[in-house]
Amino acid sequence: PTESWALAALYSGKVFLWDYETEALAKSFEVSELPVRCAKFIVRKGWFVCASDDMKLRVFNYSTSEKVKEWEAHTDYIRTVEVHPTLPYVLSSSDDMSVKLWDWEKGFQNTQEFVGHAHYVMAVKLNPKDTNTFATASLDRTIKVWGLSSPTPHYSLEGHERGVNCVDYYPSGDKPYLLSGADDKTVKIWDYQTKTVVQSLDGHTHNVCSVMFHPKLPLIISASEDGTVRIWQSSTYRQESTLNYGMERAWALAATKESNKIAIGYDEGCVVVEFGNDDPIASMDGTGKVVFAKNNDIQTGTVKGIATDESADGEKLQIAVRDLGSTEIYPTSLSHNCNGRFIAVCGDGEFIIYTSQALRNKAFGSALDFVWSGRNTGDYAIRESISRIKIFSNFKEHKIVKPATASAEQLYGGHLLGVKGSDDAVLFYDWEGEFVRKIDVSPNAVYWSDSGEMCLIATDDAAYVLQHDVAGTAQALAMGKGDAEEGVDGSFELLFEINEKVTSGKWVGDCFLFTNSQGRLNYSVAGQIQTLVHLETSSGGATVHSILGYLAKEDRVYLVDKSMNITSYKIMLAMLQYQTAVVRGDFDAANELLPMIPETEYLVVARFLESQGFKEEALAVTTDDDHKFDLALELGQLELGLELMGNIPADESETTESQAKWKRLSDLALSQSKFDLAESAALACKDFSGLLLLYSSTANKAGLAKLAELANEGKKYNIAFLAYFLLGKVEDCISLLSSTNRLPEAAFFARTYHPSKVEDILSLWKTELSKTSTSAADALSTPQLNPDMFPDFDVALKVEQMFMSNRNMDVPAGKYLEAKGDLEMDLIALVKASGNGNGNGNGNGATQQVVEDVVPEPKVEEAAPVSPAVDEEKLAAEKLAAEKLAAEKLAAEKLAAEKLAAEQKAEEDRIAAEKKAEEDRIAAEKAAAEAAALEKKLAEEKEDEELADEFADDW
DSSP, X not given: OOSOEEEEEOTXXXXXXXXXXXXXXXXXXXXXSSOEEEEEEEGGGXXXXXXXXXXXXXXXXXXXXXXXXXXXXXXXXXXXXXXXXXXXXXXXXXXXXXXXXXXGGGTSEEEEEEEOOSSOXXXXXXXXXXXXXXXXXXXXXXXXXXXXXXXSOSEEEEOOSSOEEEEEEOSSTTOOEEEEEETTSEEEEEETTTTEEEEEEEOOSSOEEEEEEOSSSSEEEEEETTSOEEEEETTTOOEEEEEOOSOSOEEEEEEOTTSSEEEEEETTEEEEEEOSOOOOOEEEOTTSEEEEEETTEEEEEEOTTTOOSGGGBTOOOOOOOEEEEEOSSOOSEEEEOTTSSEEEEEETTEEEEEXXXXXXXXXXXXXXXXXXXXXXXXXXXXXEETTEEEEEETTEEEEEEOOSSSOEXXXXXXXXXXXXXXXXXXXXXXXXXXXXXXXXXXXXXXXXXTTSXXXXXXXXXXXXXXXXXXXXXXXXXXXXXXXXXXBSTTSEEEEEEEOSOEXXXXXXXXXXXXXXXXXXXXXEETTEEEEEEEOOBOTTSOBOEEEEEEETTTTEEEEEETTOOEEEEEOOHHHHHHHHHHHHTOHHHHHHHGGGSOGGGHHHHHHHHHHTTOHHHHHHHOOOHHHHHHHHHHTTOHHHHHHHHHTSOGGXXXXXXXXXXXXXXXXXXXXXXXXXXXXXXXXXXTOHHHHHHHHHHTTOHHHHHHHHHHHHHTTOHHHHHHHHHHTTOHHHHHXXXXXXXXXXXXXHHHHHHOGGGHHHHHHHHHHHHTTTOHHHHHTOOOTTTOGGGSTTHHHHHHHHHHHHHHTTOOOOGGGHHHHGGGXXXXXXXXXXXXXXXXXXXXXXXXXXXXXXXXXXXXXXXXXXXXXXXXXXHHHHHHHHHHHHXXXXXXXXXXXXXXXXXXXXXXXXXXXXHHHHHHHHHHHHHHHHHHHHHHHHHHHHHHHHHHHHHXXXXXX
């Protein structure tokens, strides 16, 4: 099972499916109006089966909530059901004193009935080691063992004084034990081969309703109507703990083989409890040999040579496992020594050292903690108590250390011996017991590199990578320079911090591989973290994998999950060494390592180089055109970028990605003033905004004309409008606004730039507006019907004609200073001032001369050659008219200047007057305030004199 679900059968007639990780109700099933006494998963079918007091069994699909089957199974209440682990069978027991076998491949047909009990059959349990046999518990005070093929029991176990409510089998094959709980308040362990009681457990004060051997831990668990759940050690039968959650009677227990959790069903709810941690108990040596523990059994296998290609990444490895034997203690941890020749098994406050090949006992003893040295074969340390640590050399006691802390809480092995203190610090000692250094951080784990020069301290929320001066520390200790309180100064130096919770890790050279709490497999090179893969997580998002080890010859890291499944991922040692060399700045070593990396991995190398800021080197290494293009643009290499764009297949040239690349190329070319390349790239990606900027900045009229057409076709009407406007094509601007139903804007634009079109546009606007509001349409004025609403309209028409005849003239940029004053010229006012603003004619020569003065001179190269036949009198007349117009213009400007000066003088006088008035007001207020103060002072003095006179009279 992969879901964190608990199935609860309720007295209300419902079945609840709880997610115990999120503590939320996943699904609810309305089963019956009567109590549901039992429910079990049928995982391989995606079903669950439940039994209710209407004597029916029901099967539901828990994914779709569909009811698969419902039938009447017994003639009295059904007490429990049991699902066969491999065959399509369901067993049910009932108060009708029978057990029935149902086959779902035959439509849940009853294929066998088992009769033999003389009272209610309260429980049925299949034997996990022999699934053809099962045991039943009955209120007739007996336990019976049956075979699936026989309707009669093989034998009975008698020993309880009252009715038996529950039964369970021992999960491993080394003990032929049965467990039972009864109304006589006892729990009994039976040897079903000798048919005798091995042990009777007393402690409950009411009926025992449910019992179980935990499938992973050496525990017996019992639940009772006294409201308690009691935990017993399955080897010593000593009671370890009692759980009481105050939820009335405890009725049911359930566990999974994959975790240390159990579910408890009470009158008032359901509780899920986890015992200890469920981290896998396994260790791998440097050759790929894995040793792991399942309960008390020690097994071994090898991962060497199993995963040989990348297709094996993340896949479960099929390892040939063989039994090494069993250990006398229940393992809570297992670890190899530095060369893999020995393994240490710890648990129950004891440790045993075995040879890793044959599991022969080498040493043993009592210890709260056990750690190996990272250097010598037989060196290790144990924590005897919170104040006493023993160091062993070559399996013999060597030194006793009393750490300088109030309480030694944990040991960490490796190049130095680490002791976690109660003061949130870790103390490091060498393996001779000499104090090296105290680090003020509370660790969860300490990881050492093989050289002993790198050390990572993992905490609850971060990890700290330290550099250890091996030679300097050894020399200082040899010369007696270590301080008793501070240790050896300079022995450690903080290199960098990893802001992630490290759950497991392994040094490979100076590179650290680790899994974090979010389920990612990462590695760190000099503080640069790279994510290799996102691993599967629990439903709560927590990691379920731990790093077993790394095989350099296979370039693979091996991980194990909580279900003891081993997976692997390819991580090239040459890649790690290359990245380490780059971070250190040793490019000679990096260049020597690069040929050892396959070209298929060059993209990874290039991205790493880029992250380190070595973009030119990354460009030389990368094999991916997209990455090469990105780097070329970042380095400003336009030609390479253009070459790469030319390699794009024709069928991919119109994709969004290709368009974005052309846009980036165009922007870069524009920034480098390479306008031809910028134009071609912008055209390729249809960057109309960029083209508008380019063409308008370079006065490219042909380009603007082409852009207007392209933008119009591409429905980029804003760009098209601006292009037409810059070209002076006001007719096209109005046409564009009209075609896009922007008639109000078209009308106002025409009034300003093309008055002759106003009547036509207003007619269109009226027609369109009348569709929604007739009154609004009628309110619109037109020059023809309402000439008074359009002042100077006839003058505007004349100016329009002048504009049309001269709009193709160009003004060179070099004449901007001369022409800039004409930008704000009021043509209407000038035409009116020239005396030609009346009437509705097309204008005379004088008016034409005004416009010629206003409009900039045409380019010399575009001017028409003067004909020698021009009449001299006409030229003289035109000259005289021009001089007259210039004089009138000068007089008008002078008059305007004098008017402006007069207005400025009047404004200055007004401001001066206001300022003087304000000063007078302030002076008056000040004088009044002073007078009031003086009057008040005189009054007070007079009052004081009167009081003095009265006092004198009284005296």
